[in-house]
Amino acid sequence: MSQPTTELNLTLTLEEKTLLAEDVVELKFKARSTLPPWEPGSHIDLLLGPDLARQYSLCSDPQDRRYLKVAVLREPESRGGSQFVHDELKEGEQIQIRGPRNNFPLVDSPRYQFIAGGIGITPILCMIREAERAGADWHLLYGGRRRDSMAYVEELAQYGDRVRIQPQDEEGILDLDSVLGAPRDDTAVYCCGPEVLLDAVETKCSSWPAGALHVERFAPKKLGDDVVDTEFEVEFARSGITATVPAGISILDVATENGLFVLRSCSEGVCGTCETVVMEGEPEHRDSVLTDEDRKEGCFMPCVSRACSDRLVLDL
Numbered sequence: 001m002s003q004p005t006t007e008l009n010l011t012l013t014l015e016e017k018t019l020l021a022e023d024v025v026e027l028k029f030k031a032r033s034t035l036p037p038w039e040p041g042s043h044i045d046l047l048l049g050p051d052l053a054r055q056y057s058l059c060s061d062p063q064d065r066r067y068l069k070v071a072v073l074r075e076p077e078s079r080g081g082s083q084f085v086h087d088e089l090k091e092g093e094q095i096q097i098r099g100p101r102n103n104f105p106l107v108d109s110p111r112y113q114f115i116a117g118g119i120g121i122t123p124i125l126c127m128i129r130e131a132e133r134a135g136a137d138w139h140l141l142y143g144g145r146r147r148d149s150m151a152y153v154e155e156l157a158q159y160g161d162r163v164r165i166q167p168q169d170e171e172g173i174l175d176l177d178s179v180l181g182a183p184r185d186d187t188a189v190y191c192c193g194p195e196v197l198l199d200a201v202e203t204k205c206s207s208w209p210a211g212a213l214h215v216e217r218f219a220p221k222k223l224g225d226d227v228v229d230t231e232f233e234v235e236f237a238r239s240g241i242t243a244t245v246p247a248g249i250s251i252l253d254v255a256t257e258n259g260l261f262v263l264r265s266c267s268e269g270v271c272g273t274c275e276t277v278v279m280e281g282e283p284e285h286r287d288s289v290l291t292d293e294d295r296k297e298g299c300f301m302p303c304v305s306r307a308c309s310d311r312l313v314l315d316l
């Protein structure tokens with residue numbers, strides 16, 4: 001899995017809060033000194049309060065190291081994060097930030113097909129700038145409910161016909177066949193957006209070369225109805241602690257109960273913060289962030305993933 005270029009723990013000042021589109025605000029954070037480098041696709045954790053950490057993709061220019069920008073959609077089902085950002089967070093306030101971490105790195109490619117749904121445009125925006133700088137052939141298909149709910153439409157206008165904006169109330173659902181209908185071996189496909197879009201793109205790309213598709217999820221993948229928890233034993237190899245993981249309790253919670261400190265953020269298998277490595281045993285991966293290749297290398301998210309074997313040894 002791609003690790004952060006440099007992981008920060010910073011206090012930054014919210015310099016500007018701007019309404020970009022219906023229910024979308026952009027937050028521009030100013031650093032006291034030059035920020036370390038980061039790459040397109042990276043996200044940061046905003047530490048909005050005790051037990052209130054939320055991940056947002058960076059959408060500023062990685063080459064401008066004075067600021068970090070994120071855009072936040074007001075989620076109707078907000079668990080506190082987006083509601084706090086929209087209603088409480090004020091310009092001039094200081095905020096703790098952790099990251100950047102990159103689970104969605106832009107691979108080198110002569111051609112890119114970007115697909116964004118709604119607020120999923122944020123990591124794609126950085127990637128487009130990078131693809132443009134690299135002189136790659138790229139195209140973006142960008143959908144949203146209505147034009148006035150879609151952030152960065154004006155900024156994207158500069159790219160002319162490389163960008164196709166498709167508000168659903170004007171043109172219906174995204175025309176994926178037009179961009180993914182014929183598999184190509186010279187194209188990296190990047191998609192970020194709601195689960196229904198990611199599922200559709202994954203289906204369309206099933207006949208594309210392995211590794212062509214790169215997705216980033218905001219919410220955990222749904223587990224099948226037949227997925228059940230069973231009890232197993234975990235050994236935290238570095239700490240020399242062995243414990244039982246009961247059904248319904250995560251490995252991460254068992255680690256914490258046993259006095260281990262493991263960094264966590266989403267606790268949903270989405271952000272990659274709690275990543276560790278399986279040393280022995282057969283893992284049952286339930287995260288929504290690791291690639292097949294990451295899993296083959298032993299990467300593991302103990303906030304959600306469990307064991308198929310009776311015993312798992314982790315590098316914790």
Ligand code: FES
Binds near residue numbers: 263269301302304
């Ligand atoms: Fe986010 Fe585990 S805490 S993946």
